[in-house]
Amino acid sequence: MAEHAWILAAVPGIAFIVMAAFGRNLPRQGDWLAVLCAASIFALFFAVLANFLNLGESAWPVLNSIEWTAIGDFHLRMGIAVDPITIVMLAVITTVALMVNIFSVGYMKGEPRYWWYFAVLQLFVASMLMLVLADNLLLLYVAWELVGLSSFLLIGHYWERRSAVEAAKKAFITTRVGDVGLLIGIILFWDATGTFNILEITEYVEQGAIGDTRLFVTMMFILLGAMGKSAQLPFHVWLPDAMEGPTPVSALIHAATMVVAGVYLVARMLPVFELAGDALTVVLVVGLLTALFSGVVAFAQTDIKKVLAYSTVSQLGFMFVALGAGYVSAGMFHLFTHAFFKALLFLGAGAVIIGTHHHQEMGQLGGLWRKMPVTAATFLIGSLALAGLFPLAGFWSKDEILHAVEGVGSWAFFLLAIAAIMTAFYTTRLFVRTFLGKPQDEEVASHSREPGLVMTLPLVFLAFMSIVAGFFIFHGFGNALGFPGGFGEFLHGGKPFHVDWGLVGLSTALFVIGTFGGAWFYWNGRVDRSTVLAEWQPKVYEMIQRKFYFDDLYQFFIDRVVLGFSYLVSWFDRFAVNDTGVDGTASMTHYTGFLLKHLQTGRVPNYAMAIAVGVIALALVSLAVGG
Amino acid sequence: MTTEVLWWIFAVAIVAVSAGVVFARTVIHSAIFLILSLAGVGAMYLFLTIEFIALVQFLIYGGAVTVLILLALMLTRMASSGEPEPTTGVQAPFGALVALGLMATLIGVAVSTAWPGDLGQNAVAVSIETIGEAMFQDFGAPFMITGALLLVAFIGAIVIARQEDDE
Amino acid sequence: MDEAQGYVLLTALALPLVAAGVLLFVPGTQKMAARYFSAVIGAILLGLSVYVFLAYQASGEPLQMQLQWAWIENVGFLGENGISLHLGVDGISALLTLLTGVVAFAGTLIAWKLEYRAKDFFILFWILISGVYGTFFALDLFFFFFFYELAVVPLYMLIGIWGSTRKEYGAMKLTLMLVGGSVGIWIGIFAVVHEAGLGTFDLPTLWEAGQNGLISAGTQKLIFPFFVVGCGVLAGLWPLHTWSPDGHMSAPTSVSMVHAGVLMKLGAFGIIRLGIQLLPEGAEFWMPALLVLGTIGALYGAIAALTQRDFKLISGYSSVSHMGYVLIGLATLHVVGVSGAALQMFSHGVMTALVFLLIGSLYDQAHTRDLSDFGGIAKVMPLWVIAYVVAGLANVGLPGLSGFTAEFHIFVGTFKTYPVFGGLAILAAAIAAAYMLRMFGVVFFGPLNPRWRELKDLSPLETVSAVLLILSMLAMGLWWSPFTDRLANTVTNLPGVTG
Amino acid sequence: MVPMENYLVLSGIIFSLGVYGVLARRNAVLVLMSVELMLNAVSLNFVAFAAYLDPDKATGIVFAVFVIAVAAAEVGLALAIVIRLFRNRSTANVDEAATMRW
Numbered sequence A: 001m002a003e004h005a006w007i008l009a010a011v012p013g014i015a016f017i018v019m020a021a022f023g024r025n026l027p028r029q030g031d032w033l034a035v036l037c038a039a040s041i042f043a044l045f046f047a048v049l050a051n052f053l054n055l056g057e058s059a060w061p062v063l064n065s066i067e068w069t070a071i072g073d074f075h076l077r078m079g080i081a082v083d084p085i086t087i088v089m090l091a092v093i094t095t096v097a098l099m100v101n102i103f104s105v106g107y108m109k110g111e112p113r114y115w116w117y118f119a120v121l122q123l124f125v126a127s128m129l130m131l132v133l134a135d136n137l138l139l140l141y142v143a144w145e146l147v148g149l150s151s152f153l154l155i156g157h158y159w160e161r162r163s164a165v166e167a168a169k170k171a172f173i174t175t176r177v178g179d180v181g182l183l184i185g186i187i188l189f190w191d192a193t194g195t196f197n198i199l200e201i202t203e204y205v206e207q208g209a210i211g212d213t214r215l216f217v218t219m220m221f222i223l224l225g226a227m228g229k230s231a232q233l234p235f236h237v238w239l240p241d242a243m244e245g246p247t248p249v250s251a252l253i254h255a256a257t258m259v260v261a262g263v264y265l266v267a268r269m270l271p272v273f274e275l276a277g278d279a280l281t282v283v284l285v286v287g288l289l290t291a292l293f294s295g296v297v298a299f300a301q302t303d304i305k306k307v308l309a310y311s312t313v314s315q316l317g318f319m320f321v322a323l324g325a326g327y328v329s330a331g332m333f334h335l336f337t338h339a340f341f342k343a344l345l346f347l348g349a350g351a352v353i354i355g356t357h358h359h360q361e362m363g364q365l366g367g368l369w370r371k372m373p374v375t376a377a378t379f380l381i382g383s384l385a386l387a388g389l390f391p392l393a394g395f396w397s398k399d400e401i402l403h404a405v406e407g408v409g410s411w412a413f414f415l416l417a418i419a420a421i422m423t424a425f426y427t428t429r430l431f432v433r434t435f436l437g438k439p440q441d442e443e444v445a446s447h448s449r450e451p452g453l454v455m456t457l458p459l460v461f462l463a464f465m466s467i468v469a470g471f472f473i474f475h476g477f478g479n480a481l482g483f484p485g486g487f488g489e490f491l492h493g494g495k496p497f498h499v500d501w502g503l504v505g506l507s508t509a510l511f512v513i514g515t516f517g518g519a520w521f522y523w524n525g526r527v528d529r530s531t532v533l534a535e536w537q538p539k540v541y542e543m544i545q546r547k548f549y550f551d552d553l554y555q556f557f558i559d560r561v562v563l564g565f566s567y568l569v570s571w572f573d574r575f576a577v578n579d580t581g582v583d584g585t586a587s588m589t590h591y592t593g594f595l596l597k598h599l600q601t602g603r604v605p606n607y608a609m610a611i612a613v614g615v616i617a618l619a620l621v622s623l624a625v626g627g
Numbered sequence B: 001m002t003t004e005v006l007w008w009i010f011a012v013a014i015v016a017v018s019a020g021v022v023f024a025r026t027v028i029h030s031a032i033f034l035i036l037s038l039a040g041v042g043a044m045y046l047f048l049t050i051e052f053i054a055l056v057q058f059l060i061y062g063g064a065v066t067v068l069i070l071l072a073l074m075l076t077r078m079a080s081s082g083e084p085e086p087t088t089g090v091q092a093p094f095g096a097l098v099a100l101g102l103m104a105t106l107i108g109v110a111v112s113t114a115w116p117g118d119l120g121q122n123a124v125a126v127s128i129e130t131i132g133e134a135m136f137q138d139f140g141a142p143f144m145i146t147g148a149l150l151l152v153a154f155i156g157a158i159v160i161a162r163q164e165d166d167e
Numbered sequence C: 001m002d003e004a005q006g007y008v009l010l011t012a013l014a015l016p017l018v019a020a021g022v023l024l025f026v027p028g029t030q031k032m033a034a035r036y037f038s039a040v041i042g043a044i045l046l047g048l049s050v051y052v053f054l055a056y057q058a059s060g061e062p063l064q065m066q067l068q069w070a071w072i073e074n075v076g077f078l079g080e081n082g083i084s085l086h087l088g089v090d091g092i093s094a095l096l097t098l099l100t101g102v103v104a105f106a107g108t109l110i111a112w113k114l115e116y117r118a119k120d121f122f123i124l125f126w127i128l129i130s131g132v133y134g135t136f137f138a139l140d141l142f143f144f145f146f147f148y149e150l151a152v153v154p155l156y157m158l159i160g161i162w163g164s165t166r167k168e169y170g171a172m173k174l175t176l177m178l179v180g181g182s183v184g185i186w187i188g189i190f191a192v193v194h195e196a197g198l199g200t201f202d203l204p205t206l207w208e209a210g211q212n213g214l215i216s217a218g219t220q221k222l223i224f225p226f227f228v229v230g231c232g233v234l235a236g237l238w239p240l241h242t243w244s245p246d247g248h249m250s251a252p253t254s255v256s257m258v259h260a261g262v263l264m265k266l267g268a269f270g271i272i273r274l275g276i277q278l279l280p281e282g283a284e285f286w287m288p289a290l291l292v293l294g295t296i297g298a299l300y301g302a303i304a305a306l307t308q309r310d311f312k313l314i315s316g317y318s319s320v321s322h323m324g325y326v327l328i329g330l331a332t333l334h335v336v337g338v339s340g341a342a343l344q345m346f347s348h349g350v351m352t353a354l355v356f357l358l359i360g361s362l363y364d365q366a367h368t369r370d371l372s373d374f375g376g377i378a379k380v381m382p383l384w385v386i387a388y389v390v391a392g393l394a395n396v397g398l399p400g401l402s403g404f405t406a407e408f409h410i411f412v413g414t415f416k417t418y419p420v421f422g423g424l425a426i427l428a429a430a431i432a433a434a435y436m437l438r439m440f441g442v443v444f445f446g447p448l449n450p451r452w453r454e455l456k457d458l459s460p461l462e463t464v465s466a467v468l469l470i471l472s473m474l475a476m477g478l479w480w481s482p483f484t485d486r487l488a489n490t491v492t493n494l495p496g497v498t499g
Numbered sequence D: 001m002v003p004m005e006n007y008l009v010l011s012g013i014i015f016s017l018g019v020y021g022v023l024a025r026r027n028a029v030l031v032l033m034s035v036e037l038m039l040n041a042v043s044l045n046f047v048a049f050a051a052y053l054d055p056d057k058a059t060g061i062v063f064a065v066f067v068i069a070v071a072a073a074e075v076g077l078a079l080a081i082v083i084r085l086f087r088n089r090s091t092a093n094v095d096e097a098a099t100m101r102w
Helices: A006-025 A027-055 A084-107 A114-133 A137-155 A162-193 A198-206 A212-229 A238-244 A247-256 A258-268 A270-275 A279-298 A304-324 A328-355 A373-387 A393-406 A410-435 A442-447 A453-473 A475-480 A487-492 A501-522 A530-536 A538-545 A547-599 A604-626 B002-023 B027-047 B051-075 B092-112 B128-138 B140-161 C002-024 C031-055 C091-113 C118-137 C141-162 C167-196 C203-211 C217-234 C243-250 C253-276 C280-305 C311-332 C335-366 C382-396 C402-417 C419-444 C460-478 C481-492 D004-024 D028-053 D059-089
Strands: A062-071 A074-082 C064-072 C083-089
Touching (some): A006 A114, A027 A114, A062 C335, A084 A247, A084 A487, A137 A238, A162 A198, A212 A258, A212 A270, A238 A247, A279 A410, A328 A373, A328 A453, A475 A487, A530 A538, A538 A547, A547 C243, B002 B027, B027 B051, B051 B128, B092 D004, B128 D059, C002 C031, C083 C141, C091 C253, C091 C335, C091 C481, C141 C167, C167 C217, C167 C243, C217 C280, C243 C311, C253 C280, C253 C335, C382 C460, C402 C460
Antiparallel strands (some): C064 C083
């Protein structure tokens, strides 16, 4: 079964075609088909997993490929490779996809283009699965672009809203800039090794097939793609705007799966990164900066989805840090746990939005725990997992990352600890302001109620996962489920995990500082106390609120530089190339004609004179030539 | 010897009257000079002992064409207008230059080329029969076409010069 | 078998001419008769084209389905096979034949709604199509040029009579520039035939002469620019591209489709046939220059398209950009790059045909092409928008559609030979995303401008055409090997093209 | 006997005078008369060559006849045009008949 894991991608692919073509005419616009599809790939995943584990470590990675195209010496094979990293990704994608599909049935009820929403969701799942299954960079790139397309379509689902269209455009173009880098990197690899296959490339690089500088440059290009997709500084701008899309989409695409594709790519290529000089340090620095930066910005956001978005960016930064420190398992583990609790938080936010009839500004919420107990409870679990409460999922994975960074240097460790405190801080702020205290807008609160089972069940399931997912790190837990050991051992056969109680203490201390700081600030506060900062340091607050002017800077760059250049080129094309070059030739001809026409005097004697002169000239010429 | 003297006299006279045609101040004088010039060329044909063509020259040119020209002069009333305007156009000096250049070229070529043999060595031979045969046998088709041309020109002249009803 | 298939080519070439001849005798008032007749002809041609493409043996000799009828020989300086009607296809022309069949049929269906002098339109249209087929099939320099001109000249009337915005200007400029280019080609043809001294216009014979030194290297370098500039005008070579935005702006819908879809490819095809195949040494010498021009064109078109306000101008500049890719691919003289160029010809052909179809459909109703006049029309024209988005995404190079297949090959080939230019070419693809999405955002989405509440979606005929074109895009995007296999043998056998 | 050159020189002079007349004079009738001079010079040439080369065949002479015939036709037509011109524009001045220009 593992070698036929491509079926996982094929099922939603077919579902997409069916739903795009006939979805509108199906009963209930085909939402049952979407859920069925998600459920079946969830089930199929377990078949793949069982088979994969049965085959044993010696058979990994499981490969299967076919000849795709060939021109001369240029051969291209397409296929899948299933290894532990892939399995982790498959687990995340199939689980979250199923939850989101179920949740969407409730969330999207009565929304426009219901059928189209589900169809594109299947397209996304298909491409995302293809992305993680791909055994070669080209197929990965294909899937990479397709998930980008699905993301574009889903962000722009409410295209009647101008802001949604702008957000979709921004997401597509920003990631596209990164994709340019990725494609260049991929082709540079091919240029050096003659193959797109990731394993073969790794082998070639290990044999030293690519020179140091060149390898570094190539990896930087690859990293560019990863940064674009995973919204790392300075490509992070699209992700908060992407919250214009339906909330379940934010959970699936912009929290759990697509945005971690960059992390996945770096993890997948980590053996190559390790050989590429300082490339890993770049990864680490990018991750650190992102984690800190978005932690700060999240603190000044008032839209619950925006807070979550910046939190996601920040957590992706954590993952990059782990990878930059060279720890695949730490990065992947955080990816794994983060997927569950962040999907939970987003879906929880979705439940809030539905429950309050489309209110998502924290200033209008508050005190919801009474009205929506299930949502509040699950949201609390998710928040605590994100903040890193022992022994929830987020705690273990963050612990792993801190552990990983220890080896890099105290500065990195220190900065990451600050980022962890900020995580706890803004998470607390989010929860307190949304669910606790007194309702800040009675009108909103009075109409709020718990959404139906179809939406709360996924929340409960994900809350459960947020609690237990962290235990995968333990040897015994993994063994009991049939894995060769804990998460780290499964991923790259490392040593069994042992709890470092000192680090646990430190982590807990970070959590306590952040949480209590947040609680002290916002507990029962009718007023957002971040306004305290606004009064104390208005310039700093404004800078944070304006996201350190990144968006303004980009806007300026696009409006003034890019479009200005475009106007210049258009002008040049019209006036220089066309009006001067082409029409100029025409008018020169015209003008010459204008000058020469004056020879046509209309006076017979002039013509006669011309004839006579011509005859004499001809006679003289023929005399001179012919003798 | 006498022939040559006579020839020279005629040649000079032809040149003189031809010059008269183009330089005369009044058009009627030009016309009279033209008649003389045409007659002189006719005489040249006699020197060449080709009487037929000389006859044609006298008849058609000396008679018909000249009469036609005089008629035209009278119809356009230029003969008696006294010509207050200049008789030559602005490009007359250039015309003179070109004409002189042409003359130099023609004379130069004629003189510099060697003409062996003699002229009129077969003077006896050109009879009217020979010309007739040539005209009606060898050049039958052109002859007929020329006839057609004359007819067309004749009709055309009438049509063009006709007084129209509305004028 | 080979010659019997040659008659298929002859049929595809002669059928449009016959159709034009028959239409001459149809009274101008019988519009429906002319339409049905043309649709049938288009369908038959599509069938023949598909047959030619499928019957082309990927593993066989590069040149297949040859048919040779002697015409003028042993006269004057002409020797054996002096000028002969020599037809045949290689992998590249087989692919382009398919393109012609698809676009011509789609164009016929689109011309259905033409009311003004419909019959005369079809007559000229079929003459043009015949010229296109002829150019792709001809293996004789004389007939190559003959059909090339036959394809170009009817454009003047087609645009001048049935066009819109500034049609006289557009038609005049287009025709003069193309004919100017033809003069260069004609000079080059005579120079080559004279220099080879074989007394024949037969292309395979001359190709051999070009390779074995009968045409000296110096001459090749001298003549090559004539061919490339001559063909380059039609291929939208920068800076001789300016007929493209204006011409497309003026041309009626189905002419735009055929013109941008197929005719521009004649130019690039000419560069292969006359440049690379006939003058390999000249090609090697001049290709870096062509590469630079192609790259400039690709970037320049994309950047200029960013701020255009007219649909057709965007497509016109985008065509410049994409034909720039074709030239880049050819200039690499690398197997993958040249294959990519051929794929790009097909890809751009179907894609741009679809785009012009859609623009025409909108313009017929709205009578404006200014982007800022629109907004939110996805509400009233969902099919139209979906089709446009598909075309736009192919334009952007989204995997799964033909644009990616083609551009990927070009990029790979360019990186192997001139990495820096490869990077610039990829950058142009990123800019393509920007101008496409900008247009999507402004025109298709956002709140519906109430002025357009009455717009109608695609008509059934337009839908059929659009689906045909979209299927072609998907076919190449999803399943590469039927296309690349047919190109492989031809491209690897091109002189001077390295692996 | 008069040598051949003499005839050629004589006809050359007449012809050049005619050319001058055509180029310089303004009166249309006079221009026509100058044309007649040129035609005569040419006829003279024909006949002279006929006598010099092949008097048996009389080809040159026939040519001269044709020249005269065509000249007659030409004079007839041209004078008709002149009369027409005069009637329409009250002038026979060629410089003033300049409508057919740019």
